[in-house]
Amino acid sequence: MYFEQNRDKLLAQIDADVFMVVNLEDSDPSCMYYLSGFSGEGVLLVSAGDTVLITDRRYAETARREVPGLTRVIIETEYAAETADILRQQNYGRVGFASKRISYWFADKIITASGADIVPMADPVAMVRMVKAPAEIEKIKASIQVMETALGRVMEHVRTGMTEKEIAWALEREMCEAGATGPAFPVIVAAGENSALPHHQPGNRPLRNGDLLLCDIGARLDGYCSDMTRVFSVGPPGERAKQMYKTVLNARRKAMETIRPGRSGCSVDAAAFDVIIAAGYEGLIAHRLGHGVGLEVHEGPRLSPVNGETRLMENMILALEPGIYDPGFGGIRIEDMVRVTRTCCELLTGYPGEELICVG
Incomplete structure (x- = not known):
């Protein structure tokens, strides 16, 4: 419930249908945890309808224990390609992401491969996190x-x-x-x-x-x-x-x-x-x-x-x-x-x- 409330607060603050958090090689563990409770690596897609966690086999059991209520996708290949596939399949409208926290390389691959309307935002999760529950x-x-x-x-x-x-x-x-x-x-x-x-x-x-x-x-x-x-x-x-x-x-x-x-x-x-x-x-x-x-x-x-x-x-x-x-x-x-x-x-x-x- 605590993490669901955090996701609701974020979605109320942004103009996007889904928000993407990327935590690879410790790039953004804080926002990943704040929105899901997950401590491992992966990509989180937060939307009003569903929240999807994309991770790999190293963290499959961790995800099962920490985020049993989320939709979990365990991948075998490269994160950017798999994430782009899911964005394309789900046909999301506007996809927001924190431009301060995601590398240009990852964002560029997502934009190129998914065809989605990718919307760079400064750091909206950090703004929500300022006021503590x-x-x-x-x-x-x-x-x-x-x-x-x-x-x-x-x-x-x-x-x-x-x-x-x-x-x-x-x-x-x-x-x-x-x-x-x-x-x-x-x-x-x-x-x-x-x-x-x-x-x-x-x-x-x-x-x-x-x-x-x-x-x-x-x-x-x-x-x-x-x-x-x-x-x-x-x-x-x-x-x-x-x-x-x-x-x-x-x-x-x-x-x-x-x-x-x-x-x-x-x-x-x-x-x-x-x-x-x-x-x-x-x-x-x-x-x-x-x-x-x-x-x-x-x-x-x-x-x-x-x-x-x-x-x-x-x-x-x-x-x-x-x-x-x-x-x-x-x-x-x-x-x-x-x-x-x-x-x-x-x-x-x-x-x-x-x-x-x-x-x-």
Whole structure:
């Protein structure tokens, strides 16, 4: 029923008789799952009359278990040719597809072989996915709980001399032991000067007294993601680090105060970064405020001057991650997840972040 409702919402938003989702070699697992509950590879044809899953023998049993109510076509040959045959046989009118998610090669073969009226659309499933259903929100909250449990367990044992890689491996292990199917993205652990690199890859840099330690983690549970960043001080923090942290925290608070239905993502971004700029850190901004979180760790809406015109709506789930990055010294990023409510927003992440916590 949950997936059927998602399909109905999609069809109500598009001008097409059938919508085609292609997940081959992990090209679009999120939209495939959102519309069907299927975790394997294949092509999904969504229409008001019937929804057809085209897959191959590798996933035949998976399809039987996961989507028993869908029409299933198990193919022996190439996906594009088989899909074109079905489109031609069914004599669909307009066939929509997400041009952002399907390769030109696949789309061209479908257009050439099927003779159907193929209609490229930007990314309509992603637009529908922005507003979460209650069941999705509960899954995201469960993912957050796993993530925060893992971070708490690992930080209890962090000591000087440990390397970034050791901490990253420990975080991944603890998330899995707490129930996650895996990390939502490669864990970022950055020590000292490396914390000034927003997407630093953990290395063999050991922790030293006086370091800032940035941990950006997320768990994947039942398909849904979480995302949070915390920065710690290895030993007592200096005034420079404390001032940076205070500024970023105030920016995150300002973002939360600004969020409400009807506001644009870019206006929330501007409110947060006005705080950072007013404090004198304009030259140390490396990215914008945030993004949606769900089946993908980065999805709409964007909280940014670029593609940030989308108006916020109740039950959107957002990650707010203002940051300051000072090359050679370190960076501060405080990332929290919130739910847009009828009048403001609800903080979903509960791991302490109101002050720069000492570890080690």
